[in-house]
Amino acid sequence: MNHDFSKLPEIIDRYPRSPESLLGILQDIQKEYNYLPCEALKKTAAALDIPLSKVFQISTFYNAFSLNPKGKKVIRICVGTACHIRGSKLIQDQIESQLGIKAGETTEDMEYSIEVVACVGACAMAPVVAVNDKYYGSVKVTNVKKILRSK
Amino acid sequence: MHVKNTTQLKQAQKKIVAEQKKFPKKVIVCCGTGCLANGAAKIVDAFKKVLDERKIKDFAVEALCETGCHGFCEQGPLVVIEPRGTFYTKVKPKDVQQIIERSIENDETIEKLLYTDPQNGEKIERYNDVSFFSHQRRIALRNLGKIAAHDINDYIAVDGYQALAKVLKKMTPDEVIESVTKSGLRGRGGGGFSAGRKWRTCRDVESDTHYILCNGDEGDPGAFMDRSIMEGDPHAVLEGMAIGAYAVGASEGFIYVREEYPLAVVNIQKAIESAVEIGLLGDNILGTDFSFNIKISRGAGAFVCGESSALMRSVGGEIGEPRAKYIRSVVKGLHDKPSVLNNVETFVNIPIIINKGADWFAAIGTPKSTGTKAFSLVGKVRNTGLIEVPMGITLREIIYDIGGGIIDNRPFKAVQTGGPSGGCIPESMLDLPVDFDSLTEVGSMMGSGGMIVMDDRTCMVDLARYFLAFLVDESCGKCVPCREGLYQLHAIVSRICDGKGVEEDIEKMEKLSEMVVLGSLCGLGISGPNPLMSTLKYFRNEYEAHIRDKRCPAGVCRELITYEINDKCTGCMACIAVCATNAITGKKKEVHVINQEQCTKCGACYAVCMHDAIEVF
Numbered sequence: 001m002n003h004d005f006s007k008l009p010e011i012i013d014r015y016p017r018s019p020e021s022l023l024g025i026l027q028d029i030q031k032e033y034n035y036l037p038c039e040a041l042k043k044t045a046a047a048l049d050i051p052l053s054k055v056f057q058i059s060t061f062y063n064a065f066s067l068n069p070k071g072k073k074v075i076r077i078c079v080g081t082a083c084h085i086r087g088s089k090l091i092q093d094q095i096e097s098q099l100g101i102k103a104g105e106t107t108e109d110m111e112y113s114i115e116v117v118a119c120v121g122a123c124a125m126a127p128v129v130a131v132n133d134k135y136y137g138s139v140k141v142t143n144v145k146k147i148l149r150s151k
Numbered sequence: 152m153h154v155k156n157t158t159q160l161k162q163a164q165k166k167i168v169a170e171q172k173k174f175p176k177k178v179i180v181c182c183g184t185g186c187l188a189n190g191a192a193k194i195v196d197a198f199k200k201v202l203d204e205r206k207i208k209d210f211a212v213e214a215l216c217e218t219g220c221h222g223f224c225e226q227g228p229l230v231v232i233e234p235r236g237t238f239y240t241k242v243k244p245k246d247v248q249q250i251i252e253r254s255i256e257n258d259e260t261i262e263k264l265l266y267t268d269p270q271n272g273e274k275i276e277r278y279n280d281v282s283f284f285s286h287q288r289r290i291a292l293r294n295l296g297k298i299a300a301h302d303i304n305d306y307i308a309v310d311g312y313q314a315l316a317k318v319l320k321k322m323t324p325d326e327v328i329e330s331v332t333k334s335g336l337r338g339r340g341g342g343g344f345s346a347g348r349k350w351r352t353c354r355d356v357e358s359d360t361h362y363i364l365c366n367g368d369e370g371d372p373g374a375f376m377d378r379s380i381m382e383g384d385p386h387a388v389l390e391g392m393a394i395g396a397y398a399v400g401a402s403e404g405f406i407y408v409r410e411e412y413p414l415a416v417v418n419i420q421k422a423i424e425s426a427v428e429i430g431l432l433g434d435n436i437l438g439t440d441f442s443f444n445i446k447i448s449r450g451a452g453a454f455v456c457g458e459s460s461a462l463m464r465s466v467g468g469e470i471g472e473p474r475a476k477y478i479r480s481v482v483k484g485l486h487d488k489p490s491v492l493n494n495v496e497t498f499v500n501i502p503i504i505i506n507k508g509a510d511w512f513a514a515i516g517t518p519k520s521t522g523t524k525a526f527s528l529v530g531k532v533r534n535t536g537l538i539e540v541p542m543g544i545t546l547r548e549i550i551y552d553i554g555g556g557i558i559d560n561r562p563f564k565a566v567q568t569g570g571p572s573g574g575c576i577p578e579s580m581l582d583l584p585v586d587f588d589s590l591t592e593v594g595s596m597m598g599s600g601g602m603i604v605m606d607d608r609t610c611m612v613d614l615a616r617y618f619l620a621f622l623v624d625e626s627c628g629k630c631v632p633c634r635e636g637l638y639q640l641h642a643i644v645s646r647i648c649d650g651k652g653v654e655e656d657i658e659k660m661e662k663l664s665e666m667v668v669l670g671s672l673c674g675l676g677i678s679g680p681n682p683l684m685s686t687l688k689y690f691r692n693e694y695e696a697h698i699r700d701k702r703c704p705a706g707v708c709r710e711l712i713t714y715e716i717n718d719k720c721t722g723c724m725a726c727i728a729v730c731a732t733n734a735i736t737g738k739k740k741e742v743h744v745i746n747q748e749q750c751t752k753c754g755a756c757y758a759v760c761m762h763d764a765i766e767v768f
Contacts, residue, residue: 058470064410081529081617085603094755097731119371121184122185123374124185124537133413142725
């Protein structure tokens with residue numbers, strides 16, 4: 001995938017040049033590109049003067065990072081305890097079958113990705129689904145379609 | 152505004168309070184994550200628009216207050232009209248015009264927007280009369296739903312930063328530690344270690360640098376107390392940390408916030424900036440030689456980073472693997488310097504302890520667990536949300552008086568506390584007082600405060616599988632007992648859920664659990680088998696039903712149940728529309744049939760049927 005990496009130096013410059021800044025930089029890269037492009041990781045390693053293997057170690061340890069590109073809409077299904085006992089599995093099944101992909105996958109047209117998250121902290125409205133930054137509470141089987149279509 | 156000393160802070164407070172008194176009425180719109188999801192932002196916009204249009208003379212837009220979470224998220228968006236305390240629930244943008252005309256210009260209440268008590272169907276007008284709120288005692292959550300989170304003036308108006316001023320002017324660090332110790336405050340993150348003793352140990356370590364860290368990682372699924380505090384009252388967290396820093400001799404602090412909490416990050420960042428701007432953080436605070444700066448460190452979605460040594464490594468830009476703690480992190484923590492790590496809720500209790508005194512705090516709760524505790528009361532309970540109660544209250548009071556009982560009047564089965572490290576408490580123990588020691592005694596734990604209520608339709612074996620799956624995912628993999636032990640436990644429980652369990656499995660799991668507890672490096676593994684062991688202890692019959700009778704009594708485990716349609720079916724075709732595998736056939740107005748071979752038992756048909764026509768066997 002081709003990216004415009006012109007923003008990268010600016011992202012790296014937001015932080016002091018020390019190994020401690022790695023996590024913050026990777027989070028900002030993830031936010032900008034929706035995943036961690038390999039090229040960006042190489043440049044980060046060079047800028048902070050740390051081995052690329054170290055950058056990969058961090059990238060694969062934390063759930064927030066993805067080495068694969070994500071779709072335009074990232075559907076995050078909360079599977080926290082409250083959501084679990086209020087039927088998040090059923091909601092997950094519905095979303096997966098309507099989009100034809102499993103959790104952790106992205107549709108071929110790069111429109112949708114499905115992720116399951118441990119808890120988004122909106123437990124009083126379980127089950128919860130988030131589409132990018134928007135949260136939907138008390139999700140029912142019957143409104144899954146509407147949530148997926150929403151902008 | 153820049154406050155240079157405590158006198159100026161007092162003057163600033165007076166000025167802000169006088170300014171606020173100009174508005175006889177105030178509209179409070181809850182803008183916590185829950186209410187925002189329900190559309191609170193549109194309500195705020197609608198208020199602004201209508202107020203501008205009408206140019207109401209004695210009521211300016213400034214008196215529209217966007218607060219943090221009230222805790223009653225299920226009823227959101229919430230609007231409160233002060234000073235009367237009129238409490239409107241599930242408000243829609245189209246209601247705004249009417250609220251202004253009737254409740255602000257006149258003192259009328261709008262019946263249809265009031266909360267209905269689920270137990271007797273009565274409409275309740277005032278905030279404080281709603282049973283969900285009236286049984287609570289709010290100390291840590293004192294400002295939530297009352298002040299605007301993003302406005303430091305609102306915090307100063309309610310005695311904000313007065314405790315910091317008091318310690319800087321009148322108390323030595325030792326006196327602060329003494330006071331916190333005397334209050335009996337125990338860490339609210341789960342462990343329950345004395346906050347004062349932790350501070351004392353840190354202060355006594357000789358070092359050129361000490362650190363103060365706030366744990367806002369709140370990884371327990373089913374808990375959102377810290378999130379709400381960080382979003383709704385960020386200055387209280389900063390003030391608590393500053394007092395802690397003064398006490399232990401730190402000049403730098405970090406708040407570690409989960410990346411799943413974007414609003415908390417934004418609000419805390421803003422709070423730090425405004426505190427620095429007016430001189431309540433930074434160099435020479437209030438004209439003293441005390442300097443303190445706070446940085447935000449965003450977590451990256453790893454549950455294990457809630458553990459102290461893992462969190463500190465993560466703050467340092469490393470992977471969050473815990474280390475063996477021959478030397479505790481309070482002695483050798485961040486960058487190998489003495490570091491105090493307290494939870495968000497612990498820090499917000501500090502200013503009020505300083506202001507009201509250790510004795511006042513110690514008199515609340517029980518002798519060994521003083522003060523109050525915030526819980527997220529969720530699951531199959533009628534009133535779900537964020538609550539705070541004095542320690543020592545019983546589970547029954549929480550679930551029935553505040554929570555309003557179980558949804559649809561179904562039978563209560565268990566309540567899970569302590570997240571993946573805690574356990575399930577059965578009905579026979581509903582009168583158990585809620586404090587650190589009682590919960591640990593029965594095989595659960597306080598944890599950070601998730602309280603998940605379950606009814607007869609929750610399968611305890613499935614729940615054990617759920618927690619084990621979570622921990623298998625989140626185990627950092629450094630030590631074998633946790634990495635492999637939990638994995639095997641999960642494999643056995645999954646087998647039981649699939650109806651392939653054998654009689655020896657129970658004993659095997661008990662033995663393996665013991666080994667995991669004894670051999671693991673950190674709390675994740677040590678307490679990991681708790682959900683399994685507590686369900687085995689109190690709900691053994693459910694495991695036996697799965698293994699011996701190949702039956703799931705709660706009707707959850709898919710391999711062991713069948714869905715069938717009875718003659719109540721009206722032929723509405725709703726189930727046909729949601730069935731992903733086309734397993735249901737039937738014509739309109741005729742009883743439908745499920746083809747068992749095609750059915751994946753996802754339960755979608757059961758969830759949508761309005762006529763009780765689908766049964767689980």
